[in-house]
Amino acid sequence: MKFSANLGFLWADLPLPQAIHAAKAAGFDAVECHWPFDVPPADVRAALQETGLTMLGLNTRRGDLDRGENGLAALPGREADARAAIDEALEYAVATDTQAVHVMAGFSGGPRAHRTFCDNLTYACEKAAANGITILIEPLNHYDAPGYFLTTAAQAAAIIHELGHSNLKLMFDCYHLQIMGGDLTRQFEKHLAIIGHIQFASVPDRGTPDHGELDYAHVFTAIDTLGWGLALGAEYKPKGATDTTLGWMKTLKHS
Template sequence: MPRFSANLGFLWAELPLPQAIRAAAKAGFDAVECHWPFDHDPGAVRAALTEAGLPMLGLNTLRGKPGENGLSALPGREAEARAEIDRALDYAAATGCGAVHVMAGFAQGADAASTFNDNLRYACERAADRRIVILIEPLNHHDAPGYFLRDATQAAGIIAALDRPNLRLMFDCYHLQIMQGDLTRRLRDLLPIIGHIQFAAVPDRGAPDHGELDYRHIFAAIDAMGWDRPLGAEYKPGGATEPTLGWMKTLR
């Protein structure tokens, strides 16, 4: 039976993070994850996690300046990118968070690829002693046109080339359905390098009980593959979160 993680970047986003953690526990989630929690005291966040009995699965590096979407593939911005990697790793360690998603940013070409690889090596080395996983995630070309990571094939090539045991793929069903489709086969083929799985309806990124994806089938397939970690509900509720949670019963 699948277990679920609430992405608090979208769910209960109107609440301070410690309150959102408690709300997720009350709603029956098995874990939580974040986008950019850095404005919240890590001690208070860790205390809320302990009180709720939930693990924090992941968080993102900061996007950069307004209009940017990550720094780690931007040539000439290495010092900023690595400072944000350090900030994210420090926060993850302070809160007991298991993974950091290193955001690449808007860039293309050989120089961007070399920059991203160098920054990922740095992130993996800094994360290894803390037993934190580094995640990379392709984003679809409608929501993030020009983003460096375009699809799972490109991400898998980077992971293979760098060959770091703590570098994994964030498999977001929403993004990858838009870009590549064939999700159950792709999940099966990429399972050895997947570090986290997220989901939302396609095409509106709402709750997973509608749209062009049958998450009953997808969740059953993931379960049959032996995946036993919580799946990340990273969808936009379009208002209050609680009224959108009926899928937690119907899709389990």
């Protein structure tokens, strides 16, 4: 198995370029991040070139954090802000050779939110296609993100099929999808053709993947058997220094 370090959680105490070097030293095969926009893209690009790692993905901005926003793309009336966030993320992705952008939906619901999300995703996909960038949408669970527009793989799949953009894919986050219904290996097989990236963490505490209610040795073997060859994103919250939490890699890398 190949693993990507999500630097939104891992080595979050380090500046992003240093975190990229730490991920390389720890044996990760790639990296990804959440919101890197305060770091000059040239600094990130340099760290990626120095380590030989690829940045797999980054997120669009969440919006107004003081108002509790967690994405803009499904918010009717906020189309201009949503598209500005998409433009910013795509520009950063191009500058750092990042492969995918996760367009965050936000807290919303109903037919207008669905239409708004679809329109903004079409905008994102058309702009991203010129640079070969994948647009990802990610269901979030209703405990961590109550009221979030996108909550299940089935809902995401319906949107992807409705829009028909070849560069629109599902972010298959095992942590969120286990909480929202489980049956992960069957879900993975069902949606394999539209999955663009996989992330993981233990359930229910979002910690290292060597404990909790999911047997990741089984999950990763099933994913591998179905032909997935890309790096899996370690998006867990380390308890303590990241370097002290990496024992799982020795076991699961060869599961």
